[in-house]
Amino acid sequence: MAVIGGGASGVLTAINLLVRSDDPGLEVVVHEASGIVGRGVAYGTNDQRHLLNVRARHMSAFPDAPSDLLDWALRTGRSSDPQGFLPRADYAIYLQDRLADVADDRLRIRAGRVLDVVPTATGFEVVTERSSSSADAVVLCHGNQPPRPLATADGAVVPDAPWHVANPWELARLRTLPADARVIVVGTGLTGIDTAITLLEDGPERHVTLVSRNGLLPKPHVGQAHTAWVTKVPDDAATADDIAAAVAEECRAAAERGVGWRAVVDGLRPLTQELWRRLPIAERRRFLEVHARDWEVRRHRMAPEIALRLQGYRYDDRLAVHAGSLHAVEDLGGRCRVTTNPGHEPVEVDAVVNCTGPLADVRRSADPLLRALVARGTVAPDPLALGIDATVDGAVVGADGRVVDGLFVVGPPRKGTLWESTAIPEIRGQAAQVASAVVARASRGVVAN
Numbered sequence: 001m002a003v004i005g006g007g008a009s010g011v012l013t014a015i016n017l018l019v020r021s022d023d024p025g026l027e028v029v030v031h032e033a034s035g036i037v038g039r040g041v042a043y044g045t046n047d048q049r050h051l052l053n054v055r056a057r058h059m060s061a062f063p064d065a066p067s068d069l070l071d072w073a074l075r076t077g078r079s080s081d082p083q084g085f086l087p088r089a090d091y092a093i094y095l096q097d098r099l100a101d102v103a104d105d106r107l108r109i110r111a112g113r114v115l116d117v118v119p120t121a122t123g124f125e126v127v128t129e130r131s132s133s134s135a136d137a138v139v140l141c142h143g144n145q146p147p148r149p150l151a152t153a154d155g156a157v158v159p160d161a162p163w164h165v166a167n168p169w170e171l172a173r174l175r176t177l178p179a180d181a182r183v184i185v186v187g188t189g190l191t192g193i194d195t196a197i198t199l200l201e202d203g204p205e206r207h208v209t210l211v212s213r214n215g216l217l218p219k220p221h222v223g224q225a226h227t228a229w230v231t232k233v234p235d236d237a238a239t240a241d242d243i244a245a246a247v248a249e250e251c252r253a254a255a256e257r258g259v260g261w262r263a264v265v266d267g268l269r270p271l272t273q274e275l276w277r278r279l280p281i282a283e284r285r286r287f288l289e290v291h292a293r294d295w296e297v298r299r300h301r302m303a304p305e306i307a308l309r310l311q312g313y314r315y316d317d318r319l320a321v322h323a324g325s326l327h328a329v330e331d332l333g334g335r336c337r338v339t340t341n342p343g344h345e346p347v348e349v350d351a352v353v354n355c356t357g358p359l360a361d362v363r364r365s366a367d368p369l370l371r372a373l374v375a376r377g378t379v380a381p382d383p384l385a386l387g388i389d390a391t392v393d394g395a396v397v398g399a400d401g402r403v404v405d406g407l408f409v410v411g412p413p414r415k416g417t418l419w420e421s422t423a424i425p426e427i428r429g430q431a432a433q434v435a436s437a438v439v440a441r442a443s444r445g446v447v448a449n
Contacts, residue, residue, distance in 0.1 A: 005141035006032025007040020009411030016435030035111025043092035057082035085303035116372040144358035180205035187355030188212040215323030220307035231267035240287035276419035361385040382416025
């Protein structure tokens, strides 16, 4: 069994494969380009100020053992506050420890980038930079792609220049900027916030401007309320606007009873995937165009301590948040001149950082594996190009519209099918489901066509 990717999705899939099978002949091979598992994009940061955006009590690797992360934190001398928000780097260590707990001689970790997964008569050939190997089944766990390239209002791609930080997780690039640097961060989501924290905390004279089309920051978590809310959406809510109206009505009803909107959003979580699947493609597109950002800033909230830091930066006039875009960018060599809106005065800055969010359309990916899979038709984008086309239970659907026998996907690439597919509570469920399917398939002796 081959698991492609060693981030959270890959580690949770490997754990489930090992614990769900007692077959001594099973071999689980995790292919991770860096050779270090557990990190991925989400937890690969080495900045301890980057926190999880979900409370620790909801982040266990195992849905049937909700206190597992808290128990681990207590044993390892970390905060075991169930309402707290652990550093994301610590969560990577937790995943590594959990994999080590179940690892035996059936587990292999192979460093090196996977270049292709080729269907064969008996399964798949996994081609890496150094070698190739066979696998009966493959689970794609490649996570989020780097951000889509930045472009100005006229469609011109921002040049590859010393001042252009195309990948916000290259923290070394951020840390080499001048202590008094002025930086524009394009994107006001959680990644943009983490970038601002690294820049501002490391350089007390720095100034950061966060820019996005709507200028909305994620809402903060607040002190944990003890009042839950069971959110209801009528069965006849058949459009994106219907669902948005129903949720707004739930928020009003909750407010009348002294319950905040956060409880309504959290109460909707068990229904979100079902509601997404209920919508026809045209209505899903309507949701993306009209309602998605408003949902995202409430659904994916930031830790309270992060919100307080941002408030302090803004009070000290070191952080600004604007609605706008890169209207024009002029390369000045070591710096650049940026105009964020028509008619606004251009400003000279030391860096522009791309925090626009992961590239979702696999047809535009620079990843050699995805390029090869798309070119062959082994994988295809979902109808909205939010990830890989797949069935509800994670089987990959090829360009011909048929399920690719023995090929599965876990994690963010299933966003187009499920919408909710990027957080640990959803990923751990997917990992268990796909691992069960792979183990059952192996026990039946199924061989790919």
